[in-house]
Amino acid sequence: MNNFQGNPAFVAYAVACLVLCANLIFLWAFSGATRGKTRTAINAEDAARFGGTLVEVDPPEVARVLRAHANAQASIYPFLFLGLVFVLLGGGAGFAETIFGIFTVARLAHSYVYLKGRQPWRSIFFIIGGLATIALMLDIIWLLVRT
């Protein structure tokens, strides 16, 4: 009754959601930690309270982490909405485990190589995540038209 604990596709979703949200939260916290290491502050009250130089533009190190975070947000949130729709439409556990697994690993790798500045790996992992998202969308369409 109203409980998806025994639904293996939902369990796959829950695990992917946990890891992907941890990825997002880490990047956001890391942008703050990186800002601290550059001894800069973007808000006057932060410079006054915690010290550091007040700046109007993020230092390059901080801007990189924020770009990695922006890319993660733009990729992960749509996937998490679509993944939930897939599971609630009764999508299969095997497909869910495969696609959620590929997407999650690709996004973790994308964040890592973005922070490290490694190309062409960043593009490759972004594209793998994108292809997994497209596969998920096609399967949702299939589930909808099959009805």
Added chain:
Amino acid sequence: MNNFQGNPAFVAYAVACLVLCANLIFLWAFSGATRGKTRTAINAEDAARFGGTLVEVDPPEVARVLRAHANAQASIYPFLFLGLVFVLLGGGAGFAETIFGIFTVARLAHSYVYLKGRQPWRSIFFIIGGLATIALMLDIIWLLVRT
């Protein structure tokens, strides 16, 4: 059991979610394609690997696509959370189809006119999307207090 395939309000949600996520993903990919066309790179490793001039600030064309994407994110994600809450609270199919349909069309139109730089249409479509969101929130409150 645990399957919303036969719930018409959820099917409306699934279709809106598909289209709105496609809208978001298109804008994000298009910002990258636009950046490529300007022959600029914001990451040193991209300039080194793929060529282009390394810049610290996005060219105006890229900044416009990113603003359209930011507006889409700020509007669509809350709506998708609220829409799902509405459906899971047992909200009616007629209301779901109407509100999800209006919001989805308004947001597609908003993205289009943002990229084209057309006012007052951009403001009009933004407001229509906002009113649909407020209507959805009011109906959720109604579903909650009715309990």
Added chain:
Amino acid sequence: MNNFQGNPAFVAYAVACLVLCANLIFLWAFSGATRGKTRTAINAEDAARFGGTLVEVDPPEVARVLRAHANAQASIYPFLFLGLVFVLLGGGAGFAETIFGIFTVARLAHSYVYLKGRQPWRSIFFIIGGLATIALMLDIIWLLVRT
């Protein structure tokens, strides 16, 4: 069937989702209103249609509201995904009400003190929201391994 209206953990989620989405939408709309008050426009078509000085960089007042919004997005969306996973896994109503309540109040307070520029309160409310998110993630892991 397929209706969570009688599930108190889901009702807590629905209320938190309503308030947190209202928070996000308010900040986004407020960034536009603040921009209007500075008599600046970031799009050429806005300056042409509504007047104001065309600028390439947001005025400091607008940039502050947008940073508050960015922080809200980065914190709230992951929490809303995780909160829904928690409820769908059959998580308890008492835990849901406590954690959703603490997070929601902390985020409202965070937005308020960000707009007012008050430290160390902003950091304190950000950390409270972060700890609530970590508690939620740990309880989801507990629900998953207990299976």
